[in-house]
Amino acid sequence: MSPPHCPDYAAIKAMAVEMKRPAKTLIAQSVARDPFYVTPARRDAAHWFAQAWPVLDPSKDDLHVRRMHYRYISLPEADRPPKRDGKPYENTEADWKDFCDASVDARILELVDPNRFTDRRAGEPVFIADDSGRDREAFIGCFRAWLTVPPAETSFVFECAPREFSFPDPPMPYVICPTFSKRYAIETWAEKSTMNDVLYPLARQNNVTLVTGVGDLSFTHCLWHVKRVLAHRKPTRILYISDFDPGGELMPVGVARKIEFLLRRDGHDLDIRLIPLVLTREQVDRYRLPRIPIKDTDARKRDFEKRHGEGAVELDALEALHPGELARIVEAAIERYREPTREATRANAAAELAARTAVVEARDAVLAEFGSEMAALREDFEAARAAVGAEQEALAEIAEQAAEQSRAHVAEIDARMGAFYDRANRVWMRMEARMRDRLPSAEDFEWAAAQPADDGEPLFDSTRGYLEQVDHYNAHFGRPTARRRRSRTGDSP
Numbered sequence: 001m002s003p004p005h006c007p008d009y010a011a012i013k014a015m016a017v018e019m020k021r022p023a024k025t026l027i028a029q030s031v032a033r034d035p036f037y038v039t040p041a042r043r044d045a046a047h048w049f050a051q052a053w054p055v056l057d058p059s060k061d062d063l064h065v066r067r068m069h070y071r072y073i074s075l076p077e078a079d080r081p082p083k084r085d086g087k088p089y090e091n092t093e094a095d096w097k098d099f100c101d102a103s104v105d106a107r108i109l110e111l112v113d114p115n116r117f118t119d120r121r122a123g124e125p126v127f128i129a130d131d132s133g134r135d136r137e138a139f140i141g142c143f144r145a146w147l148t149v150p151p152a153e154t155s156f157v158f159e160c161a162p163r164e165f166s167f168p169d170p171p172m173p174y175v176i177c178p179t180f181s182k183r184y185a186i187e188t189w190a191e192k193s194t195m196n197d198v199l200y201p202l203a204r205q206n207n208v209t210l211v212t213g214v215g216d217l218s219f220t221h222c223l224w225h226v227k228r229v230l231a232h233r234k235p236t237r238i239l240y241i242s243d244f245d246p247g248g249e250l251m252p253v254g255v256a257r258k259i260e261f262l263l264r265r266d267g268h269d270l271d272i273r274l275i276p277l278v279l280t281r282e283q284v285d286r287y288r289l290p291r292i293p294i295k296d297t298d299a300r301k302r303d304f305e306k307r308h309g310e311g312a313v314e315l316d317a318l319e320a321l322h323p324g325e326l327a328r329i330v331e332a333a334i335e336r337y338r339e340p341t342r343e344a345t346r347a348n349a350a351a352e353l354a355a356r357t358a359v360v361e362a363r364d365a366v367l368a369e370f371g372s373e374m375a376a377l378r379e380d381f382e383a384a385r386a387a388v389g390a391e392q393e394a395l396a397e398i399a400e401q402a403a404e405q406s407r408a409h410v411a412e413i414d415a416r417m418g419a420f421y422d423r424a425n426r427v428w429m430r431m432e433a434r435m436r437d438r439l440p441s442a443e444d445f446e447w448a449a450a451q452p453a454d455d456g457e458p459l460f461d462s463t464r465g466y467l468e469q470v471d472h473y474n475a476h477f478g479r480p481t482a483r484r485r486r487s488r489t490g491d492s493p
Contacts, residue, residue, distance in 0.1 A: 006264035007466060009037050025480065028257045028473035029250075032101065035108050035219075035261035044084045045098065046105035051081045053112050063116050065103050069096055104219050108261065119213075119220040127203040127210040128228070129185065139176040139442050148421075165385050165417065167378055168424065170367060171432040173359045173439050177352040180344055182207070183450040184337040185234040187225070188330060190241040191215060191251050194316055198327050199241075206334050216251050222258040226268065235271040237455070239333050241326075244279035244289075245312030246300035252276045253473055256460030260469065263462055274460035276476075277333055278326060279315055281308050287322055289313045307478045340450040347448035355445050362438040370431055377424055384420050388413050 004011050016023035027034040038046070055075060056068045072080060073091045082088055089095055107114035187209040188199055196212060203210035209228070211221060229236045240255065242248035256274045263270060279289075291311025294301040305311070319326050367374070391409050455461070459476055460469065474480070 005267075005466070006261070007036055009039055009043075012037055025474060026467075026470055028253055028470060033254070035104075035258055038105055038108060041084075042101070042105045043109065045102040046109050046111055048081060048084050049099070049102035049106040050111035053106075055079055064118055065100055068103070069099050072099075107219055108265075114219070114223055117220045119218045127200060127208075129187075129203070129207045129209045141174060141176075141436075141439070165381075165388075167381050168428075170370075170374065171428060171435050173363050173435055175352065175355045175359055176442075177348055177355075178447050178449075180341045180450050182338065183235065183341050184453065185209070185229065185232055185236040186239065186334055186337055187211060187228075187236065188239045188241065189217060189252075189255065190315075191217070191243065191248060192315065195241065195319065195326065198319060199330065202327055202330055202334075206331070206338075208334060215247065216254050219258055222255060222262060225259060226262045226266075226270070229270050229272060230268065233270070235452075236273070237337055237458075238272070238274040238460075239277040239330065240274055240459075241278045241315065241330075242276070243312065243315050244281065244284050244308075245294060245314075246298055246304040248279065248312075248315075249304065249477070250300070252459055253476060257473070260460060260462065264466075270462055272460070272462040273455055273458040275333070275455065275458045278329055279313055279318065283318070283329075284313050287318060287325070289317045289321065303477075337453045340453050344448040344450040351445045351447050355440065355442070358440045358444075362435065362440070366431060366435050366438060369434070370427065373427055377420075377427065380423070381420060384416050388416055 007015065012026050013023055015026055019026075023037075024031070027037045029035075029037075031037060031039060032042070052072060056063070056071055069091075072089065077088055080089055083095070083098070089099070103112075103117075106112045107117070186206075188203060189211045190199060190213075192214060193212040196210075199210055199212070202208065211217065211225075213221070225238075238255070240252040242251050252274055259272060259274070262268070263272070283289075284291075291309075291313055293310075294305065294312050315326075391412050394409055457472075459472060461472075464472070
């Protein structure tokens with residue numbers, strides 16, 4: 001069965017039946033959070049939030065969910081739509097959580113305008129890179145040969161301009177070597193801001209967008225990210241940095257899943273990939289980082305420790321015990337995506353040299369072919385310049401006289417030099433045409449292009465199909481992707 005481009009709850013349930021595999025293996029997050037799997041109960045809650053939307057003062061430029069919560073509970077109870085269970089909304093932790101979840105689902109279902117929300121908890125990106133550059137293709141051409149007669153008009157003080165004439169340059173060819181902007185836009189996302197002293201200088205130095213927050217980064221941040229990529233349209237790589245714990249394992253999936261949903265829902269064809277960079281199990285073992293106990297109240301503890309061993313590791317431990325290592329890891333990842341552009345630039349040096357050599361040879365051949373005509377033109381030019389010398393001197397002497405008195409001299413200069421330029425233009429145009437005939441094409445040379453970097457096996461790749469991407473999420477958590485077969489006795493084999 002081929003899944004819909006953006007399957008919803010009903011489509012995923014139907015896929016599960018058709019494929020004979022659990023529905024939970026067709027989503028990446030919990031039933032309460034996965035943006036594709038908005039259950040009927042979540043849909044009801046989203047509609048409740050949309051019903052409350054008009055009384056939350058949506059006229060404000062930016063809306064923060066926490067402030068909306070306080071604005072809502074401050075209203076008279078009669079003005080507050082009751083929750084879906086009929087009970088009034090109150091200032092409790094449980095109601096606040098439901099309010100947050102309902103606000104996200106209302107945006108997912110587009111019942112309210114998601115662009116009106118802001119994120120005061122994490123704030124805006126710490127640094128936004130300039131990814132607006134564009135590539136330039138190679139080209140070989142010839143400057144236009146048309147000559148313009150220098151005017152000899154009189155000015156306000158009747159000075160002759162120009163005082164001197166020089167023999168014009170012949171048509172000249174040129175080579176434009178291809179140039180490359182950054183092939184990739186790179187963003188570094190971190191679940192905490194305690195590493196900003198390391199990550200912020202790196203972001204500025206390498207022109208990399210930096211996004212930091214406290215815990216799971218929001219739907220709003222993912223929406224902002226998609227807007228940035230839509231603006232520059234470049235392949236984009238997110239380097240995700242988080243603690244090595246159950247939450248840190250979930251956070252990159254949460255971000256990836258929200259971005260995936262936005263791309264599929266809105267039909268954006270963008271190349272976005274997310275790579276969990278730090279901390280990984282391999283890094284914890286390699287750097288021998290000390291583990292801390294995971295709270296027994298964390299329901300994810302058992303599964304995490306079953307796969308990764310006892311305890312968790314904070315990101316701060318890496319920088320404390322191995323100063324500078326976080327920066328080196330991040331810089332190495334950035335370089336992996338910058339190096340293909342540098343390689344292409346270096347490789348094109350040989351092609352540029354060959355192209356310029358061929359262009360010079362073509363130019364010299366044409367100049368030699370027109371050598372006698374140019375020599376004759378130069379003689380005529382010198383004669384014309386000598387002939388107008390007296391006229392220029394005379395014009396200078398009467399610079400303060402009326403324009404009527406100088407007009408005859410100006411006309412004489414224009415007539416003599418105009419006649420020369422008429423002749424020269426005919427020769428120059430023929431030279432330009434011959435030059436263009438002899439010039440090589442830029443396509444005759446092997447210009448390098450920046451090649452794709454090796455992404456390895458990213459957690460999220462927007463070019464994957466829905467099922468393939470879901471299986472990558474499941475592999476990230478060590479989950480099976482299909483229902484286990486049962487033996488005849490009914491026991492799992």
